[in-house]
Amino acid sequence: MSVSIDNFLKNIYLLNQETAGAVTSSNLAGRLEVSVAAVTDMARKLGKQGLVDYKPYKALNLTERGNELALKIIRKHRLWELFLHQVLGLDLLSVHQEAERLEHHTSDELMNHISRFLGHPDFDPHGDPIPGIGGDVPSEKGVIPLTEILENQQCIVKKLRYRNSETSDMYDRYGLMTGLVLRVIRVFPFDGSIEVKYEDGSEVVLSGKLASNVFCVRK
Amino acid sequence: MSVSIDNFLKNIYLLNQETAGAVTSSNLAGRLEVSVAAVTDMARKLGKQGLVDYKPYKALNLTERGNELALKIIRKHRLWELFLHQVLGLDLLSVHQEAERLEHHTSDELMNHISRFLGHPDFDPHGDPIPGIGGDVPSEKGVIPLTEILENQQCIVKKLRYRNSETSDMYDRYGLMTGLVLRVIRVFPFDGSIEVKYEDGSEVVLSGKLASNVFCVRK
């Protein structure tokens, strides 16, 4: 397992969730920032190794074994993120960048020490589930976009979807973070924007697009 | 800077101290576990880059810039070791193995967070000095081998030299660790072995060879 293979498997897994099972070469190439030809090469190679289900011109899928490996890397990534955030105080953008490298260079043993130190947590600071040692993924049942909360209902923010560094800035601007309790004051169907009230009484209006990237559970 | 270059520079630095300035290609090759030819290649390459002072058939030396880079890597290595030991409870053998990889994949920013978390320490858990951000190396003044302590004198263990995994076992066996207070009870000139008394009153005899790898300051 090299860094390239790690990232290849991990991003098939993640992209598979985002695109509902239709991971294409160009899709993955964009994500990994390599040429499409490089993806074809790697896919064929990992196909032979039994990690990827590769058929020319077809969507890419992980095999059972490929899936297990992907989950192990994601586990390391998200445990590192939580550790760096909670213990060392790095911000949510930095933790991702550091974890992106550390995930490939940490033994299972060290990762288990970190998991124990954190009390075997289920979610990372972005609200994403941390797979267990056995590959079990904590459920996110009841987590829905903020756009589905009705007027006057309360909810707890569980997950913020990070699309780029700009979303990070916006979450900062509005003070949005996991664990926050919000009450939806008003929904504006005109443009989909939503007025919410924080626990401290302050109120802001979020754009529909931003709100659709904020996930929460009803309170 | 790649992992290979990191390790090349770091080990010239360390070997330079151990051999008093006579770092040969075969010497370094053994340390890095690569062929001697690979060392020559890399030395010439880094010579062109101004990191190594390379002259065919001569001993290898770091340039000013190469030295700075080596110290940065050593700083990361030793800070990681202390962090993994003190915070996460890894044993002294594991911390070295993990640090050996993490040192290459940690940003300066993260390392500074870790340094602050630890209170900007001067020594790693093996007693080796941790270079500062500016490249200043904490002094080890007064640190001498246990073999130089006279009968009935007390000393504090400051540094254990790890030669291989066996030394590690022996330090464990005798409960030797940095910070320990010892009193030399008796020196046996016959074979150089030394009888020491621990603070709890127990007494053991250490071989001369083992004692020469234990460093301490007089109390």
Added chain:
DNA sequence: TTTTTATTTTAAGGTTGCTTAAACTTGTTA
């Protein structure tokens, strides 16, 4: 000083992971 030995360098080649450009499939549009 010449010869022998140990060490270092040079040469040739392999693997991994990438690139660009050309050839090929596939599904859609005319």
Added chain:
DNA sequence: TAACAAGTTTAAGCAACCTTAAAATAAAAA
């Protein structure tokens, strides 16, 4: 159905970092 456009594969090649084996050099021994 034929042509086109988009996406994918194949081909050729490059850089980094290794290897082994042969040639060159330096140091030690005869």
